[in-house]
Amino acid sequence: MRFTLITIGTLFIMMQTMAQPVKPLIYPVYSGHDLGLNYSPSASSFRVWSPHAEAMELLLYKDGDESAAFRTTNMERSKDGTWFAQLSEDLNGIFYCFRAKFKGKWNKAVPDPYAKAVGVNGKRAQVMDLKNSNPPGWQNDQVNQTPMQPTDAIIYELHIRDASISPNSGIKNKGKYLGLAELGTKSPEGELTGLSHIKDLGVTHVHLLPFFDYNSVDERKGAPVQYNWGYDPLNYNAPEGSYSTDAYNPLTRIKELKQMIMAFHNQGIKVVFDAVYNHTGLTEHSYFNELVPGYYYRHKADGSLSDATACGNETASEKPMMRKFMIESLLYWVKEFHIDGFRFDLMGVHDIATMNLISKELHKINPGILLYGEGWTAGSSPLPDSQRALKKNASELEGTAVFSDDIRDGIKGSVFDIKDRGFATGKPGMEESVKFGIVAALPHPQIDYNQVNYSKKPYAAEPGQVVTYTECHDNNTLWDKIELSCPDVDKGEREKMHKLALTIVLTSQGIPFLHAGTEFFRTKFGVENSYKSPDSINQINWSEKSIHKDLYNYIQQLINLRKAHPALRMHNAKLVYTNIRFSENLPSNVIAYQIDADGTGDKWKRFFIIFNGSPDPHSITLPDGNWKDAFNNGKEYSKETNLESYSSLILYQE
Ligand code: CA
Secondary structure, three states, X not given: OHHHHOOHHHHHHHHHHHHOOOOOOOOOOOOOOOOEEEXXXXXXXXXXXXXXXXXXXXXXXXXXXXXXXXXXXXXXXXXXXXXXEEEOOOOOOOEEEEEEEEOOEEOOOEOOOOOOXXXXXXXXXXXXXXXXXXXXXXXXXXXXXXXXXXXXXXXXXXXXXXXXXXXXXXXXXXXXXXXXXXXXXXXXXXXXXXXXXXXXXXXXXXXXXXXXXXXXXXXXXXXXXXXXXXXXXEEEEEEOOOOOOOOOOHHHHXXXXXXXXXXXXXXXXXXXXXXXXXXXXXXXXXXXXXXXXXXXXXXXXOOOEOOOOOOXXXXXXXXXXXXXXXXHHHHHHHHHHOOOXXXXXXXXXXXXXXXHHHHHHHHHHOOOOEEEEOOOOOOOOOOOHHHEOOHHHHHHOOOOEEEOHHHHHXXXXXXXXXXXXXXXXXXXXXXXXXXXXXXXXXXXXXXXXXXXXXXXXXXXXXXXXXXXXXXXXXXXXXXXXXXXXXXXXXXXXXXXXXXXXXXXXXHOOOEEEEEOOHHHOOOOOOOOXXXXXXXXXXXXXXXXXXXXXXXXXXXXXXXXXXXXXXXXXXXXXXXXXXXXXXXXOOOOOEEEEEEEOOOOOOOOOEEEEEEEXXXXXXXXXXXXXXXXXXXXXXXXXXXXXXXXXXXXXXXXXX
16 A cells, blocks of 8 residues: 555665666677777777777877877777777887776776787787788798698697707707797707707697796896796787797787797698687786776676686686687687697686687688697686586587596506506506597497596597697606606616606507607606796706607607507597407506507508506517517517516507
């Protein structure tokens, strides 16, 4: 009855006050492809997406560092949540930022996410004609479009600074992009280093740790020497400045990065970009947040930021404008820098639909592009598991592989337990985990999946969906892991364990992946997480190469063997299923298997591969016929052979 006295309007206000509904903001999607700067000598136009800003300004500066803006332009509201400004003059070389206003307050002036050229420490973007960043010969640097099966790749993971910074690298441009463009460099002992070393080793792809502009290293002249892996993105589309010879000049870092990429291409080596779209290095004041507060991230039910990356935030690839940004950014790196592949950091943060769109778009412009990522996260995410690019969903990923931590730890022991050992370091019971990796996480009738360390069922649908490895930049190096987990084993035996571990990686199906320097027992002196450790820990000590030349020569031969033999890198699941036969009733810690080369195009008829991961010698029965050793000048075997502790044998029949 009493409500009859209240007017409808008042009731409406009361209901609103009582319920206090939080009206979700609507974000229109901009479908154009001109976000950021569009330069010509006669005019520069700028378009920024920020649907809920009250105003947007374009600020122009004479330098990329400290000077005050010399001009401020109000941008106009344009379609689908964008702001637009055009200045009809030649702005080449001028720096710029954008500033958005919310609730009457101006946010910090920042470059937009699409900024391609940035000044020192990535604080401001520059108007630039990208054509001026092409080094001589760049127009002939082909985006290599040769169709390639992912399993034909052999990946070598390297940090740009680590490659050259040691005094014994013989490289002039130490720690720089240009250091990896130098040819014929040698250690004091006369061994090839840097680019020529990688060429000589024979790998097909060099995977470089992040070289987009990251936040952690101060790029200013005279700043204290700093080291970082670079997993803290600031400007996704601009190269890192600390690897260039002049971080103040945005053109220099672009040009020198292209020189490095061209130098690799000239040696027939493809370049993989370590992509970190899963979070931003800055959180509250990230460039995303300054322009579109909150939009690009995932949140928990209580509205706080979710953090599946353990870096303070996680991006939301399922949101249309984040998805669009990732795709356009990746396409830009391929088109402008001729990048041949991408490794996705914590790929499990991204949704499957986005990863498949990325794969589709990238394969369209380069059918041979190599895509792989970490099929896990560093924490829980509000996006349901079923939608995320996790290892267990690998078969749903089209043209993108996942790292197999199953074989990684199966070979050497858990990375989370320093003392834990694996198959190659004498731990019994790890056979199924290694066999799981040998068949590239595919279904195989002779694997007892219940005995596999992590995955209790196969997750790949094709061998090209799995990266086979036993170490990377994370965690202890293989050599350090062996030393820490086998303190009572003498050095000679530990060297045999290391060699056996790498033999398993390079003979398994899937995509093999090596951490730089492992070919001469790289150590980081037991530093498990060296992301900001000094050069003394991280640098590649090139003098070790001459000391361990035997291992180097062996790994080089093994790489050549893999490249020469398609049976060691089969392209489809059916061949792996039918052509691989594991021997049964073997001693503990021994794996032996035959590969029939039928249907693979291999010039050899079959292989018989034996791994003895035990501290004892073992006598192994060979399948019928005469067998030749792929090493040791083709030494012949039949009926039976004896394998010493921690050793392998690769036999074949022609
Ligand atoms: Ca930087």
